Amino acid sequence: MIPVARPELGEAEWRALREVVESGWVAQGPRVEAFERALAARCGAAHGVALSSCTAALHLALVVAGVGPGDEVVVPSLSFIATANAVRHAGATPVFADVDAGTQNLTAATIAPLLGARTRAVIVVHQAGMPADVAPVHALCDPLGVAVVEDAACAIGSVYRDAPVGGHSDLVAFSFHPRKVLTTGEGGMLLTSREDLAVRLRRLREHGMSVSASERHRSDRVVLEQYLEPGFNYRMTDLQAAMGVVQLDRLDGLVARRRALADAYRERLAALPGVRVPQDPPHGRTNHQSYWVVLPDDAPADRDDLLARLHARGVSCRRGIMAAHLEPAYAGTASAPLPVTEHLTRRSLILPLHHALTAAEQDQVVDALAAELHAAPAPRAAAHAAQA
Ligand SMILES: *Cc1c(COP(=O)(O)O)cnc(C)c1O
Numbered sequence: 001m002i003p004v005a006r007p008e009l010g011e012a013e014w015r016a017l018r019e020v021v022e023s024g025w026v027a028q029g030p031r032v033e034a035f036e037r038a039l040a041a042r043c044g045a046a047h048g049v050a051l052s053s054c055t056a057a058l059h060l061a062l063v064v065a066g067v068g069p070g071d072e073v074v075v076p077s078l079s080f081i082a083t084a085n086a087v088r089h090a091g092a093t094p095v096f097a098d099v100d101a102g103t104q105n106l107t108a109a110t111i112a113p114l115l116g117a118r119t120r121a122v123i124v125v126h127q128a129g130m131p132a133d134v135a136p137v138h139a140l141c142d143p144l145g146v147a148v149v150e151d152a153a154c155a156i157g158s159v160y161r162d163a164p165v166g167g168h169s170d171l172v173a174f175s176f177h178p179r180k181v182l183t184t185g186e187g188g189m190l191l192t193s194r195e196d197l198a199v200r201l202r203r204l205r206e207h208g209m210s211v212s213a214s215e216r217h218r219s220d221r222v223v224l225e226q227y228l229e230p231g232f233n234y235r236m237t238d239l240q241a242a243m244g245v246v247q248l249d250r251l252d253g254l255v256a257r258r259r260a261l262a263d264a265y266r267e268r269l270a271a272l273p274g275v276r277v278p279q280d281p282p283h284g285r286t287n288h289q290s291y292w293v294v295l296p297d298d299a300p301a302d303r304d305d306l307l308a309r310l311h312a313r314g315v316s317c318r319r320g321i322m323a324a325h326l327e328p329a330y331a332g333t334a335s336a337p338l339p340v341t342e343h344l345t346r347r348s349l350i351l352p353l354h355h356a357l358t359a360a361e362q363d364q365v366v367d368a369l370a371a372e373l374h375a376a377p378a379p380r381a382a383a384h385a386a387q388a
Pocket residue numbers: 053054055056079080082083125127151153154174175176177187188
């Protein structure tokens with residue numbers, strides 16, 4: 001079975017973990033600080049605040065942006081559900097915006113009609129690593145005092161306007177879940193270039209404490225902490241961060257490999273009529289965190305059927321990006337029509353893409369898809385024949 005994704009882990013991660021275990025300090029400490037500095041430097045931001053997940057990062061981003069009960073936050077429905085959930089965690093209401101069919105991302109044009117007196121923030125997602133066009137969103141939102149948060153869960157190593165994703169907004173959230181390009185098992189990070197936000201985020205992730213546990217440990221005198229506001233336990237561990245530092249060294253190689261594999265898919269899939277594949281937008285370059293394809297409307301098999309058939313041929317695929325407004329969790333949330341979102345979520349699927357994927361495996365994936373798209377009985381053709 002060809003897996004849809006596989007993290008790239010090796011001896012270097014083992015060594016890094018062993019060092020942490022032998023150091024005796026396994027919770028948030030010096031490795032977390034090192035990982036924060038390295039990622040911030042890599043992505044062009046002044047500060048990194050490591051957290052237990054990207055979901056925690058999105059939640060804290062909204063808290064420090066001043067989002068609370070009674071506020072609205074514009075988000076794409078077409079995203080992993082954590083994007084919408086973070087709005088709920090902050091006590092606010094998600095307002096679902098439609099996406100651009102090409103990038104699968106929000107645009108200033110899809111956001112604009114939804115901005116109102118209660119809008120406090122917008123979360124722009126770089127879906128599957130595809131960079132969103134963030135500058136026009138800032139041009140729209142900044143004059144209105146609406147905060148722009150970037151959900152870059154999938155976008156480590158993606159490029160927007162010739163610079164890495166991560167330095168274009170005050171709050172940019174990354175994930176290190178194993179389905180993303182870099183992994184720490186679980187983990188997340190917020191990048192910011194605002195010192196005041198970094199200070200408050202560090203406090204909030206650690207129970208609202210005035211000094212961190214590692215600062216107290218390093219001090220040569222007794223330090224009594226204060227709890228300045230109700231906080232959370234959203235800390236990353238030094239075990240996770242040590243892996244993160246090693247993984248970050250792999251980033252350029254991982255992205256280059258994914259882009260080469262994506263080029264190979266694009267060439268081969270061009271033979272399948274009507275199958276649409278991801279393309280770099282004019283404003284940036286994707287890291288191809290996930291390789292999604294959109295099926296033609298007249299595909300002979302239903303998407304879910306196709307997933308089962310591909311599985312039977314030894315190819316593990318996944319449905320495309322989900323749509324939160326179609327899930328029971330958001331059944332009660334009012335929403336404007338989202339035709340592009342609904343089309344994409346129903347007609348797209350994710351093909352296997354990971355560092356170790358071979359050319360032969362890619363052939364097997366494309367051959368399986370080609371066979372299923374052409375060989376399955378076409379209901380419309382059969383109906384036509386019956387009439388004739
Ligand atoms: C994976 C993902 C998240 C959640 O990340 P976690 O680190 O698992 O909390 C949020 N948003 C998007 C778009 C994602 O793909």
